[in-house]
Amino acid sequence: MPPARDNQPMSPIVTPQQAHDRQRAGALLVDVREEHERASGMAAGAVACAAADLAETFGDPGREIHVICESGLRSARAAAALLERGYARVFSVDGGTRRWRADGLPMVVPEGDADFFERYSRHLRLPGVGVEGQRRLESARVLLVGAGGLGSPAAFYLAAAGVGLLRIADDDVVDRSNLQRQILHGEARVGQPKVRSAAAALSALNPRVRVEAVEERVTSANVDALVDGMDVVLDGADNFPARYLLNDACVKHGKPLVYGAVHRFEGQLAVFDAGRHRGSQPCYRCLFPEPPPPEAAPNCAEAGVLGVLPGVIGLLQATEVLKLLLGTGETLAGRLLQFDALAARFRETRIPPDPDCAVCAAGREFPGYADYARFCTA
Template identity: 65%
Template sequence: MAIPELSPAQACTRLTHGAVLIDVRQSHERAGGMAEGARGVALDELLADPAAHLPSQRQELLLICQSGKRSADAAQALLAAGYCNVASVSGGTVAWREQLLPLVQPLTDAAEQDFFDRYSRHLLLPQVGEAGQRRLQRARVLVLGAGGLGAPAAFYLAAAGVGQLRLVDHDRVERSNLQRQIVHTEASIGQAKVDSARERLLALNPTIKVEAVPMRVSAENIDGLLEGVDVVLDGSDNFPLRYLLNDACIQHGVPLVYAAIERFSGQVTVFDAGRQRGVAPCYRCLFPEPPDPAFAPSCAEAGVLGVLPGLAGVLQATEVLKLLLGIGEPLIGRLMRFDALSMQFRSSRFGPDPHCPVCAPGAPFPGYIDYAAFCRGS
């Protein structure tokens, strides 16, 4: 049976004659404005128990959504359920707004309105939605390093609404950083990187918390830094720190999102051996021994294309959000390599080392070692 459709102007007229208008959009969509006189009842709630919201099957019912499709589907379902006087508003709230018909803002406090406005594009994604965004709001992420990788990654995590970011870095901003560490500005030179980053992140999203920790990470303080953290993002640039961070994340059962860059190339992966022993590999499984320093120069020694850490950092931020939301396929057991000059991405799989001294099933935690000596080969 064809669903009757009314224009927004016709629906507005019918309201004055006693029709009931139901907005079937989700609450975050209605936060942007509803047709005046409409009641908000999300589509799934309405169809789950129509009688709870629409006791009379003879009442004239008008349904409206964003563009008209969901309301037409809902009207069809209500007709099948015995409601005999149902119509859909053609063009939905978009057309209602375009025709300058009256809109109202649902009653909500300022913080909730900010939430719905700020994350409106996330809220439209079925994989995120309001529940997922609330999960991000409660999440805590440790970003180790406020430099080339940490700068873009932290920017996007802050924008995405990750509720608490713990930034750890002992360095101060130098002019040479500004070519790639986009969280800092000329005015930040000489300032602690974590303080500079905190200012910029809160300017972008004042609803989150940013904890600035101007500290050199060591075996003595790593456990405290990992306390209460859901995911760790590794923006470090030296091998002793990477091995320390790997071991600590296994000990605490926290996933670790890793990246490294050099000149025009980079690599990204996710280590989650602490929660998935024998299934997910760790950093030591991929790199049992540190490379010869001659073959792994730092950016200060070899140089780096300014945009390259941005590319790697954004990939890291993407993996962090996937882990927090429990969506997609994280890069666990997959190493993503990319070459900016040829703009090619290659993914290769690697598995856990059954003899790994840190993450092998049943292996007791060996404790933290002298990582600098380990990386020197002494």
């Protein structure tokens, strides 16, 4: 018999076989586990009910009630609480559903989406996610620009997490030199468009996720259509014209932008949410009003990059996307996180909004898209 807590009465214990026999004689069997736990199977004939609702649901204090959970701990607490509320015939099933199943007693699988509860069971246990949050992820829409070093790990984990739609835009093809870091792709898909390779890999990982493969370079002509309807934009581009374009489009459309960049052994990321928070949050231009000269910021093909570094930054970008979609935690909005892989050190820098920013200043009308290629090489 489990020990009582404080002044709580101790609940009598019955074996699963005893509970089953009494259930057949008219006793009520109540499963107090969470919905995602019951999805894999529950004792036949049991009624699903959250522990907090037991007293309100079963109003007859003289009714014989048997409470079952996964292992017997929660059911003992729930049964003790019912005894304290005046229910006289309450029993906890020893060993819970695990022992019920092991003893060969009848089980049923509740109707519903079993794949959802099994696939996301670890998310469903989290207080910041749960069933409601996971359903929110399933209805979410994310634009990923770039299916390369940053987009690969970000897309993999966003798909695994259950983001409902991933729109991936990239006009490049898989090259053998990509495979050192772009983990969405494999040897067999060298020469294929990256977005098609990405769609194949992500669909194999999680067929519940819909992937829109957009085999195009992001330009001023198509960026509005790409951003339209998205909840979050993830910047996995490796060039400054695309970064400034995405920033300006996200300010215009009021979308949060999750920025990331890598160079040799160093990476950085931030969340720019000025479109929804004019005057209180910065945009990318508040941090970098003008791009550096091309010779000061070569791309990965020119400067090289440690293969695992985009993995670190891409995973952190995916983390920020999930926090934004779930509305939980503190995002990197207004903060630049820099990572030095050789020193294994992170450094954080605050980014204040620029009251004179050409794009996101409070009250300023959107100036229109610039000639970003010329702007970034001037």
